[in-house]
Amino acid sequence: TSIAFDIHGDGGPAVVLVHGWSNNRTFFDPHLPMLSQDHRVVTMDLAGFGESGEGRSACTMESFGQDVVAVVNALELHEPVLVGFSMGGAAVLEAASSLGEGVGGVVLVDIFQNVNQRYDAELIAGIVEPVKETWHDFEAVRGYIGPHAPDSLVQRYIDKTPTVVPDHWWEAINEFFVWADAELIPTIQSVSAPIVAINAPETPTDVEAFRVHSPSFEATIIPDVGHIGVVWMKPDLFVESLRGFVQGMVGSE
Secondary structure, eight states: OOOOEEEEOOOSSEEEEEOOTTOOGGGGGGGHHHHTTTSEEEEEOOTTSTTSOOOOSOOOHHHHHHHHHHHHHHTTOSSOEEEEETHHHHHHHHHHHHHGGGOOEEEEESOOSOTTOOOOHHHHHHHHHHHHHTTTOHHHHHHHHOTTOOHHHHHHHHHTSOSSOOHHHHHHHHHHHHHHHHTHHHHHHHOOSOEEEEEOSSSOOOHHHHHTTSTTOEEEEOTTOOTTHHHHTOHHHHHHHHHHHHHHHHOOO
């Protein structure tokens, strides 16, 4: 499957930004001018999203992880920091597990706040069905970004997502929750690199529960934002938090 990616900047430790469900590599566009000043920043589309190929037979988190691995290897990145938003968090954890000591660190963005959360079929349906029912509803989208999100950000999300959701996207989100139920903790345990998080406040982050499996785990909470808003609403604060974590993981090269 072909994987589309872009490279921005050429300094410091490399940072690979991986989008979440329904997004693509343009999700991080507002941050690129700031991040690329002192980092080589790679943005990529997971298979079936953006401009990457759609021929994959199954949208598994393992296969998304291999998308990330393929880009890291193709660019010969040295100890990159892998940043995954939402479903992209599963992809970067899978990639970090495969790459081993070749990864400088992992930054999870507003996902896996409670590593002990279990997802049965009923709970997964309870999460996914409302998304189907309110797809592109203006106020529902605002809720995902944050209650005080400006109309411009709501419209941005609507403009950057299809009017009709492709079937394989629903498959992907179901696979994500099935993976989170069964594979999240073993995958965290298999990652040798430090793992940190940048989260929104809506779902409390259980730092101690995460540290059972990754002892150095820490989290930064960006206030007054929603799930998508953790990246979009306060870009300066997001980049500041991300830069701080990257510096702590791999320093300057």
